[in-house]
Amino acid sequence: MACLGVFVAYLPVTTVAVSLPAIQAALDASTAQLSWVQDAFVLPMAAFILTAGVVGDVHGRKKVFQAGLLFSAAGAAVALAAPSIEVLWAGQALAGLGAAALLPTTLALISHAVPDHRERGKFIGLWATSLLMALAVGPLIAGLVLEHTDWRWIYLLVIPVSLVATVFAARLLTDSRAPHGRRLDWPGQITAAVAITALVYGVIEGGAGSFTDAQVLAALFIAAAGAVAFVLAERRSDSPMLDLALFRSPAFTATTLVAMITFLGLIGFFFLLSLYFGLVQQLDTLQAAWRLFVVTAASIVVGGPVSRLMHRIHARILITAGLLVVSGALLSMTTLDADTSFVSIAWRLALLGIGMGGILTPMTATAVASVPQHLAGMAAAGNNAFRQIGGALGPAVLGALLTSRALDTFPAHLADAGISGAGRRTIVETAREGGLGTVAQMNLGAQTGQALGAMGDAFLDGLRLCLIVAAALTLLAALVSAVLLRPRTSSAATVKVAAQPVPDAVKVAVQPVPDAVKAAVQPVPGTVKVAAQPVPGTVKAAVQPAPGSAPPPAR
Structure with missing residues (x-):
């Protein structure tokens, strides 16, 4: 059921991504409005994922799981009937x-x-595979739908799948709650939602217009103030939505930063890649879908072996290597142009997928395993929240970069194509007001071909800049992984995370399962790297819990 749930959660991501050109044409949306189609999904997911984790801890995870399925079905139904871009949002x-x-x-x-x-x-590996399956089949579903009918029908599949899963969950799932009392953290929830919403809004509007506009500056100021207020609220709360002590664990901090930075680059890249296939290469949705399928198919193929390698190779090596591969793949795509063949781009997309497949499972498993078991739900929610914040910022940040760069070079490309004077000014102003995609809808007569060629060249200028930025972000994430995920010589940081007077935490730490005991005190080559990585400091922490609490197995 967990695998089906994450499949439903992520299916809209890529079905919508490859349908953006069709949505833009049907609803006459600007580039900024198109960014909000993606961000309208990612933004509430990032803003409320921590709250959902707390509600599950308090009222039961089964109930929240079923509610999530029903919300997914309702959202798909509204989008299916959307007559305008606002209703689609x-x-x-x-x-x-x-x-x-x-x-x-x-x-x-x-x-x-x-x-x-x-x-x-192993089960988190299956969870990650289900996530990747959703990302893989989404473009194909969208492509088949758009070949035969209206774009709105891409949302149809989610409705019956969610409703059937809700019924089966009622019969098959056993409800569970956090083993200690928690309450909803309203100050934390409100400040987090305000900060995230204001930040994404400011970045999108700044990219569409100017970052010196009063409303953009106000939004960014509100985002900063909201972030400070969130930290203060969490420090004062006796039942925080996100316990800031989690960040004393280097492993949790590293995986959270890696998740946010990586998804900022990757989700932003996929947003731009779908536009490249539609605007520059003039591919239909199904052709674009097969190209995107290469990425997720490669990730799925690699995901299984990587989940098994986690028992032999430290997560630091797997995550860092995966990020380096992703960065190399992104840089290899800076040579793309309007005539790049499927074969030429396929190996680069496959390389990108291989890197992604090496990241997702060890990153998620390390985040959950780096804290005591009673905090696993909070750690999972926190890691996912920062991942989605990065995903929300990705299309906004890279979309703004692409638009700015493309509009800067567009007039020169028009001049090179032989379009000058009043005609060039009209085309440029149209692109500035409605986005580059609006140029394709202009009636330019004999100059249509030259204008579209210039538009494609300007888009490629922006795309190359975004690929370099995305690759740099991925290299930064690799550096964070290499530095913070090093085997620790002292468990002090982990002890601080666990040092909370919670009886259940003591039970988890002092009553380990037999295999965990063996892993902690009798290292076996190949398994100790993942299970415990004991050094003198961590052995003491594992068998001599601090007064009043006990640490989890060290990471």
């Missing part, structure tokens, strides 16, 4: 709320059902 937002409920509860259900962190890694 509303449907995407409802689906995003559903995803916010599904992601932390699916991981928390796995953590509850499989307490052994080594065995749990």
Whole structure:
């Protein structure tokens, strides 16, 4: 059920991504409005994912899981009937709320059902494979739909799948709650939602207009103030939505930063790649879908072996290597042009997928296993929240960069194509007001071909800049992984995370399963790297818990 839940949560991501050109043409949307189609989904998912984790801890994860499925179905139904871009945003937002409920509860259900962190890694691998499957089949579904009918029908599949899954969940799932009392953290929820919403709004509007506009500056100021208020609220709360002590664990901090930075670059890249296929290469949706399928198919193929390698190779090596591969793949695509063949781009996309497949499972498993078991749900929600914040910022940041760069070079490309004078000024102003895509809808007579060629060249200028930025972000994430995920010589940081007077945490730490005991005190080559990585400091922490609490197995 957890795998089905994450499948439903992520299916809208790529079905919508490859349908953006069709949506833009049908609803006459600008580039900024098109960015909000993606962000209307990701934004509530990022803003409310932590709250959903707390609600599941308090009221039962099964109930929140079922609510997430129903929200997903409702969002798909609204989007299916959307007559305008604003209604589509509303449907995407409802689906995003559903995803916010599904992601932390699916991981928390796995953590509850499989307490052994080594065995749990296999199930998290299946969870990650289901996520990648959703990303893989989404473009193909959208392509088939758009070949035969209206774009709105891409949302149809989610409705019956969600409703059937809700019924089966009622019969098959056993409800679970956090083993200690928690309450909803309203100050934390409100300040987090304000900060995230204001930040994404400011970046999108700044990219569409200017970052010196009063409304953009106000939004960014509100985002900064909201972030400060969130930190203060969490420090004062006796039942925080996100316990800031989690960040004393280097492993949790590293995986969270890696998730946010990586998804900022990757989700932004996929947003731009779908536009490249539609605007520059003039491919239909199904042709674009097969190209995107290469990425996720490669990730799925690699995901299984990587989940098994986690028992032999430290997560630091797997994550860092995967990020370096992703960075190389992004840089290799800076030579793309309007005539790049499927074969030429396929190996680069496959390389990107291989890198992604090496990141997702160890990143998620490390985040969950780096904290005591009673905090696993919060850790999963926190990791997912920062991942989605990066995903929300990706299209906004890279879309703004692409638009700015493309509009700067567009007049020169028009001049090179032989278009000058009043005609060039009209085309440039149209592009500035409605986005580059609006040029394709202009009636330019004999100059249409030259204008579209110039538009494609300007788009490629922006795309190359974005690829370099995305690759640099991925290299930064690799550096964070290499530095913070090093085997620790002292468990002090981990002890601080666990040092909370919670009885259940003591039970988790002092009553390990037999395999965990063996892993902690009798290292076996190949398994100790993932299970415990004991050094003198961590052995003491594992068998001599601090007064009043006990640390989890060190990472």
